[in-house]
Amino acid sequence: MNKVNVLGVNFDNKTLNQFQNEFIGRLNEHKSTFIVTANPEIVMSANENPEFMKILTSDADYITADGIGVVKAAKMLKTPLPERVTGYDLFTWLMKVANERNLRVYLIGAKPAVIHAVQEKIARDYPEIQLVGAEDGYFKDDLDLVALRIERTQPDLVFAALGSPRQEKLLAILRKNLLPAVMMGVGGSFDVFSGVVKRAPKFYQEAHLEWFYRLVKNPWRFKRMLVLPKFVNDVRKSRKEQK
Template identity: 80%
Template sequence: MSKVNILGVDFDNKTFNQFQNEFINRLNNHLSTFIVTANPEIVMAANENPEFMKILKNDPDYITADGIGIVKAAKMLKQPLPERVTGYDLFTWLMDVASDRGSRVYLIGAKPQVIHAVQSKIAKEYSNINLVGAEDGYFTEDLELVARRIQKAQPDKDYAALGFPK
């Protein structure tokens, strides 16, 4: 798998269409997939926090270039990425896939008013999705408690819009 290293973070050198093909294959094979859509702020945070960098080095299955600054940095390094692959674009496409498959979905992150708006939009535009949970990202509980709550809901897919350090 081709990677482009930008300040220690390895970005997958793929187009949006290539990501889609790989994700469909992983979904069809029931493979858990952890995707990080990293922008320049995430790269800088990882460079300031060794534990965060360790997570980005070891845990994600994919890291996409979610920021034009990442695409420009890759070009400057003479290892151009084919395009920007944003979290929003991946999310809306994955929601289409989830709706087509009648998936159980759990959402976590964003401000309270944003998560409520997303819940409403899902009800209107993705009627086949079974939304088994949705909560904003301003929780104060221990992450283990939140993880158990998500696990108890038994989603097929969970989407997190949590900034660093969560």
């Protein structure tokens, strides 16, 4: 089974290593590639937003299970996924690839201080990357104009940290324009990559409790977490309908 459907979103049934091999192949061939890393929040958002669901079902080339909730949901639906594949892990791996290959990278999103910190880290730790663009997410331009601005720099990799579905809307435009780059929405990855926000310690990652660590550190996220019980309930309903 190549795809696993969780509440209308088709996840690619691949391991991290399989994704990496495919993305290297597409980089080598300069194929326009749009990657979505989806957690339960994104799945629920897509179910409430037809335009967003259309992007996921029609425009995305790959959708990874970025969230243990998605992996558990797939298991509940008797169509298990092999493992969780996070956007952050893919992002940091692709940045290493970019450094090894002297690739052209465009970054867009996050706060001005964060994107500045990311630029400093790249200059220090990834000196072989050609950073052809780095802008914060507080632009007021139309997304089509932003897409044109990105296209002019001829990047090999584009990472958008604008939050969903805004980042996916921008990347879908680039994908429709057939930009020959690997493109991915990375949510809050710039914050962690820059060191402005600390990633959950290994214990929390391995216990699949990163969400709990983030909640403790940022209590304001509680409202966002309320979508999780609804996600579980909808998956249970979906399982009953299958029976």
